Amino acid sequence: MIEFTEIHIKILLVLSDMEGYSNKQLTKLLGMQKTNLSRALGELEEHGVILRGEPRKSMEGKRYTETPYCINIMHPEESRRELKFFEFIIxxxxxxxxxxxxxxxxxxxxxxxxxxxxxxxSLFNILKKYNDNDVFNRIFSQSILQPACIHN
Structure with missing residues (x-):
């Protein structure tokens, strides 16, 4: 599995809103040089962490297409791998x-x-493995208990 760097974490944080961002958009958002960002995106894509979405019309309203990157949400038959990946990130x-x-x-x-x-x-079972860390325990309880979908 990939050894995450600060750049990888910044990229994943931006992509976690599930909107999808092009290389150009990520360069602007993260304030990075395109070559450094492209290398990090390539590493994440190579390890299946992110993938390229379908080309779309530019979000900037210009007349060109862009290819967004997004976090790889896998098919149900790959659920074990997806949850392992989530655990790895945590x-x-x-x-x-x-x-x-x-x-x-x-x-x-x-x-x-x-x-x-x-x-x-399923996610709680992953997170509870880290409940001995007071800082992260507080973060987990502040965040994971908030999503509306757990109340449905």
Missing amino acids: KKTVEMNKGSFCLKLLKSKYVNKLIEKYRFV
Whole structure:
């Protein structure tokens, strides 16, 4: 599995809103050089963390198409892999002490989609493995209990 860097985490945080962003948009949003960003996007794509969406009309209203990147939400038959990937991201954010990233990720549309797809208890079982870390325990309780889909 990929060894996450600060750049990878920043990219995943932006993509966690599930809107999809082109290389050009990500360059602007993250304030990075295109070559550094392209390398990081390539690494994430190569490991199946993100994928390229269908080409679409430019979000900037110009007359060209762009190809958005998005977090890879897998098919139901790949659910075990998808939940393992979610666990891997959480583990890495705990190890890297990235509390602010973890809070934003857990409040994202990406996590809401995982909850809708696999139910709250599946994600909770992953998160409770880290309940011995007081900072992350507080973050998990502040964020994961908030999505409306757990109340349906």
